[in-house]
Amino acid sequence: MGPSFTVGLDGSPESTAAARWAAGTAQRWESALRLVAVRTGPEGASADREPDAQAGTAREPGGRAEAAPEQDGQAEASDVLPTVAAQLRAEHPAVPISTSALEGAAARVLTELSGDAELLVLGSRGLGAVHGFLVGSVALPVVAHTRCPLVLVRDSSRADESAARRTAEPAERVAAHPAPGVVAGFDVREPAAELLEFAFAAARRWGAPLTVLHGWEPPPVYGARPLPLAATALEDVLGERAALLKQAVEPWAERYPEVAVDARAVLEQPAVLLTRAAAEARLLVVGRRTRTARLGTHIGPVTHGVMHHASAPVAVVPHP
Structure with missing residues (x-):
């Protein structure tokens, strides 16, 4: 043991x-x-x-x-x-x-x-x-x-x-977010190796697939631009974040070849995305920074949101 x-x-x-x-x-x-x-x-x-x-x-x-x-x-x-x-x-x-x-x-x-x-x-x-x-x-x-x-x-x-x-979601929204064994929320702006290590290890121990998601909700400035430019800008930013996510996940996928992994960047508010994606998951994995802010230790809005609204067990992984 x-x-x-x-x-x-x-x-x-x-x-x-x-x-x-x-x-x-x-x-x-x-x-x-x-x-x-x-x-x-x-x-x-x-x-x-x-x-x-x-x-x-x-x-x-x-x-x-x-x-x-x-x-x-x-x-x-x-x-x-x-x-x-x-x-x-x-x-x-x-x-x-x-x-x-x-x-x-x-x-x-x-x-x-x-x-x-x-x-x-x-x-x-x-x-x-x-x-x-x-x-x-x-x-x-x-x-x-x-x-x-x-x-x-x-x-x-x-x-x-x-x-x-919960209010039923449109069929196309549900289909876009399947319910795999383990779901992990990953922030490409502050990548945490500890989170990916825990998520991959958990998926391997259960013999379950892993979905790593990065959710992004565009700031209001995108809505103020002409529609064609806004759409192009959104695609560019989402593509950049998808590339960063793939780059972060690849070393762990090589280390855990037995784990089937699907990594995606999605245009959606992160906590909402993760809560829906993990509706029937074995585990939802999110991170929590260990640094202390001026007013005390903060959990973070995404982690706080899924802790209060996800029906699956929620793993919170501390990381620097």
């Missing part, structure tokens, strides 16, 4: 769904599994949180890592730990499973544990007012500070409810 997956349990159905996803993935990826329940004492509920991990109101895309308070249930996390562990051991006897009941501020404890994990897995809460998923006051700051790739997993029943509420 390789390095372990770490799963944060908080007693919610979403965290149990995350643990089940992690156990099944750990079996296929030949990794061990560690289930962790963190109890926050009344005196330490906020004393050692990161400045931008404080609970507050939901923020705009690209803003600091803040979120609405999560639902109650944290106190029961340590109680469900042995039950969930027993269920997963019965379902996946080949996976080594250990458990830990810890105390402290949950976001800080999970962030520290990410330093020794291959993958950190958390559940993502139910639907919000605009039919998106909620990323709570623990998960959101962990996403902003995790040292290893982090996967947010939906409860499948919630995901089905979200899919039922």
